[in-house]
Amino acid sequence: MPAQRVMLDVLKGETASPPPLWMMRQAGRYLPEYRELRKKAGSFLDLCYNPDFAVEVTLQPIRRFGFDASILFSDILVVPHALGRDLRFEEGRGPLMTPITASEIANLDGSNFHHHLKPVYETVKRLRGELPEQTTLIGFCGAPWTLATYMIAGHGTPDQAPSRLFAYREPEAMARLLSKLSDYSARYLIKQIEAGVDVVQIFDSWSGVLDEACFEAFCVRPVAEIVRQVRAVYPDVLIIGFPKGAGNRYSSYREKTGVTGLGLDWTVPLSQAQALQAGGAVQGNLDPLRLVAGGRALSEGVDAILKALGAGPLIFNLGHGITPETPIEHVEAMIRQVRSFSGQ
Numbered sequence: 001m002p003a004q005r006v007m008l009d010v011l012k013g014e015t016a017s018p019p020p021l022w023m024m025r026q027a028g029r030y031l032p033e034y035r036e037l038r039k040k041a042g043s044f045l046d047l048c049y050n051p052d053f054a055v056e057v058t059l060q061p062i063r064r065f066g067f068d069a070s071i072l073f074s075d076i077l078v079v080p081h082a083l084g085r086d087l088r089f090e091e092g093r094g095p096l097m098t099p100i101t102a103s104e105i106a107n108l109d110g111s112n113f114h115h116h117l118k119p120v121y122e123t124v125k126r127l128r129g130e131l132p133e134q135t136t137l138i139g140f141c142g143a144p145w146t147l148a149t150y151m152i153a154g155h156g157t158p159d160q161a162p163s164r165l166f167a168y169r170e171p172e173a174m175a176r177l178l179s180k181l182s183d184y185s186a187r188y189l190i191k192q193i194e195a196g197v198d199v200v201q202i203f204d205s206w207s208g209v210l211d212e213a214c215f216e217a218f219c220v221r222p223v224a225e226i227v228r229q230v231r232a233v234y235p236d237v238l239i240i241g242f243p244k245g246a247g248n249r250y251s252s253y254r255e256k257t258g259v260t261g262l263g264l265d266w267t268v269p270l271s272q273a274q275a276l277q278a279g280g281a282v283q284g285n286l287d288p289l290r291l292v293a294g295g296r297a298l299s300e301g302v303d304a305i306l307k308a309l310g311a312g313p314l315i316f317n318l319g320h321g322i323t324p325e326t327p328i329e330h331v332e333a334m335i336r337q338v339r340s341f342s343g344q
Contacts, residue, residue: 076140
């Protein structure tokens with residue numbers, strides 16, 4: 001891989017000054033060009049499954065901002081969709097599915113899995129040919145626990161109570177569901193790597209709602225299994241784990257899962273982030289609402305992260321995805337501030 005893909009060097013433990021920069025959800029509704037294409041596409045899933053649209057949307061923030069990394073435009077729920085579960089997106093409500101029951105888990109059908117996801121792999125192949133040579137291409141999947149929360153509840157919930165109750169009442173069924181999702185998520189990432197991504201990220205957006213025992217069983221072990229299966233095929237692949245809300249469990253999460261880098265949410269204290277950085281690359285962790293606010297709130301937040309973490313392996317990012325109401329000029333101001341940073 002070309003040495004100029006700075007993010008890869010940082011994930012291997014090197015320090016870059018200024019640090020590489022990208023944003024979660026950087027291809028999205030805050031961009032007028034995205035909103036225009038979204039109207040043309042029809043449904044959100046049409047946007048994800050049409051390589052012409054998905055390539056264009058992925059490239060939009062790279063053209064506009066020149067980020068150091070580009071993340072494949074798709075959705076974490078394409079994995080259960082490819083296993084035969086229904087999926088639709090409604091404006092103002094997000095993803096909706098028919099809730100899965102314990103007895104239906106055995107019927108999850110992977111016979112059409114890779115054929116269903118063929119447009120995603122085609123998008124990756126085309127992106128690698130169209131992105132600037134120095135731009136890292138990131139693939140991704142949702143972690144099994146986070147996928148399970150949507151499959152069990154049928155929609156997003158504030159604290160994932162339906163899935164937690166399901167796990168307590170139907171522990172064997174939950175174990176079967178997480179195991180199946182681990183296996184197919186690993187296959188999905190392997191195909192993305194084969195198609196041309198440089199690094200993969202595993203999003204566990206709901207790990208923060210779990211108690212200690214459940215975090216180990218539902219978050220750590222399934223992700224460790226994905227990492228094991230992917231590395232059995234691609235031993236040197238770089239993997240970022242993002243267990244949002246993991247708090248003081250971040251360190252053990254990295255150790256037990258084997259991920260290369262840690263994506264940190266905005267609640268992680270910078271003193272803790274420094275300690276985590278001693279064990280490898282960290283990514284994050286600006287509060288997305290500082291980016292919405294702009295001005296002093298933004299500049300102070302960026303400055304604090306750069307001062308605390310800029311002398312080690314850091315990928316500058318938000319602590320979660322950018323929100324639709326974010327002004328573009330605030331993104332530009334953040335980029336200028338990060339790019340002007342010198343660790344000297």
